[in-house]
Amino acid sequence: MASATPLSEPMVLAHTKDHLFSDLAASNTYAVVDTQFAVEEWLSGRPIPSPVRERLAPFNHVELGSGFPDLVGVCSPGPELLAVERFGERPPLIAVEAKGDTDAETADVERGIIQAYDRLHQANAAYVTAPAETVSQTDRALARELNVGVLGVDSDGTVTPLEVPRVVGNRTSGDANAIRFQATAHGVAGKSFGLNHPKNYLGYPLALCHPDDTATVFSKHVIDAVEGARRGAAFLGLIEERPSGVVLTSLGEEVIRFALRRYESITAALASFEAWNGSRRRFCECAPEWGSLTRRVVWEYPATKLLVTELQTMHDDGFTTPSLVDLVEWLHITYPTFTVELFLRGTEDVRRRVLDVNGDLRSTALKEGDVFHSPTVFQLKAILYHAGILTDRGAEPHRLEPANDVWKLREPLDRTS
Known part of the structure; x- marks a missing residue:
């Protein structure tokens, strides 16, 4: 009935x-x-x-x-x-x-x-x-x-x-x-990376292990955006947020060991962060050892492995300087669901503009910067730039020109050599 x-x-x-x-x-x-x-x-x-x-x-x-x-x-x-x-x-x-x-x-x-x-x-x-x-x-x-x-x-x-x-x-x-x-905490929906320099995330485990108040110590030595740093540190798997409080993961503990091998104390390690505030230089160049640690940390982020693998494949196939549009169209062929979730904003308007009823991309919509997810095209890309993985830093969606936004490996492998 x-x-x-x-x-x-x-x-x-x-x-x-x-x-x-x-x-x-x-x-x-x-x-x-x-x-x-x-x-x-x-x-x-x-x-x-x-x-x-x-x-x-x-x-x-x-x-x-x-x-x-x-x-x-x-x-x-x-x-x-x-x-x-x-x-x-x-x-x-x-x-x-x-x-x-x-x-x-x-x-x-x-x-x-x-x-x-x-x-x-x-x-x-x-x-x-x-x-x-x-x-x-x-x-x-x-x-x-x-x-x-x-x-x-x-x-x-x-x-x-x-x-x-x-x-x-x-x-x-x-x-x-x-x-x-x-x-998971590694996703990009709703809440994710809000800061575009990896030092802000690496500094959080150090502040967490400091005997004084975490927020106070972090603000003094690293940056005032404590909440954004904590959230990003969780996304990178450096800390875990539990009902009982925030704790270090095994990867976060490795950051502490790294620091204590090079500085006499956690306080001294945090003090070194002050020299990098406001710096426009690539992190892996102005602080090579910390840059290497950044590379190790971001490699554990699942999206990094996919991006590097596919950018290398694009390079092998002759796409030596792919744009953001090129990359998204390439990834969508093999990893359609993952590509949409990683790159496109989750609003009803954006998904409807970019995807047809069969889930296929409307390529013309990809030329509009506002359809892209800022934590990926701005913050994550900037982190990969500072780690020495990509040649170009990220851009905020309202300033983004997707067809001219370069996603290129800084050190692509030449398979023919």
């Missing part, structure tokens, strides 16, 4: 996303909706209101199994959503297929269950979500048999778990890894 108030697929999905990913600011949490929903009208000319699209954003075209789920993300669901008490250190990767009412028929829940089951090849849990009144007992029985969760959505936005799935292990695809990357 159809609901008295028909629920379209975009609206079903918006309510479901709000319920499953209620706190996107939480650690290890991130979600994207398929690009087919980044349109102004749905099916038979039904408009998707702008507020609904904003709830659905960001958009990306993520391949799991043999298709593209409507919603995919990482989170720690409440106990009412999963038939498990614990799911290990890593929150599960969740795929959702949405079904809604159309002018001609009610939601095809059975088809959604089959689609969700296919996603379990690479997701840890899968759901079908649909208007509550369209879910039959036969649908629920099939879902139980296939270990697919069923979420019933009411017209007022209430989401009720009708069948609860078990978490399963699986092999992980590149697209799934890209979403997991965004959900």
Whole structure:
């Protein structure tokens, strides 16, 4: 029986996303909706209101199994959503297929269950979500048999778990890894690098180990932007933020050892940072040893390895001085999900301007600087410049000319020599 108030697929999905990913600011949490929903009208000319699209954003075209789920993300669901008490250190990767009412028929829940089951090849849990009144007992029985969760959505936005799935292990695809990357402290969504000199991040572990107040010591010797430095140090894996407080990681401890081998104390090491304030010189040139340490640290950042590998491949293929547009178009062929998440801002407007409904790039939009994610094209690029990896420093999006923004390895390998 159809609901008295028909629920379209975009609206079903918006309510479901709000319920499953209620706190996107939480650690290890991130979600994207398929690009087919980044349109102004749905099916038979039904408009998707702008507020609904904003709830659905960001958009990306993520391949799991043999298709593209409507919603995919990482989170720690409440106990009412999963038939498990614990799911290990890593929150599960969740795929959702949405079904809604159309002018001609009610939601095809059975088809959604089959689609969700296919996603379990690479997701840890899968759901079908649909208007509550369209879910039959036969649908629920099939879902139980296939270990697919069923979420019933009411017209007022209430989401009720009708069948609860078990978490399963699986092999992980590149697209799934890209979403997991965004959900970790190493991702670039929402909060990330805010400072463009690596000394500001290397100095934070030293200040943390100093016997005096961390913020006071850091402000005195390094920079006043303590919060930005702490956040960047976490993104680079130098520190870990726990409920009990901030602690050093093994990589952060190595920064301390590095400093103590060269200075008589933590205080002396921090004092050396004062000479670099305001310097425009490349860090690896004005402080070679610290520059080498920077290179070691940023190499642990997952995006660095991908960028260096692909820039070398581009060099081998004759793209010796690629622009930002060249790089993004190149990366998108092999790593589409990762490329979108790393380079493009996550707003509804940007993703809709740059990606079509199939997740393909609109190349003309890439020539507009404001579509790019500042922490990547400005801060991360500047860090790679100071580490001696890239030839050019970064630029803020409002000053960026993507077609002329050079992404070139400072020391490319010549395969023919």
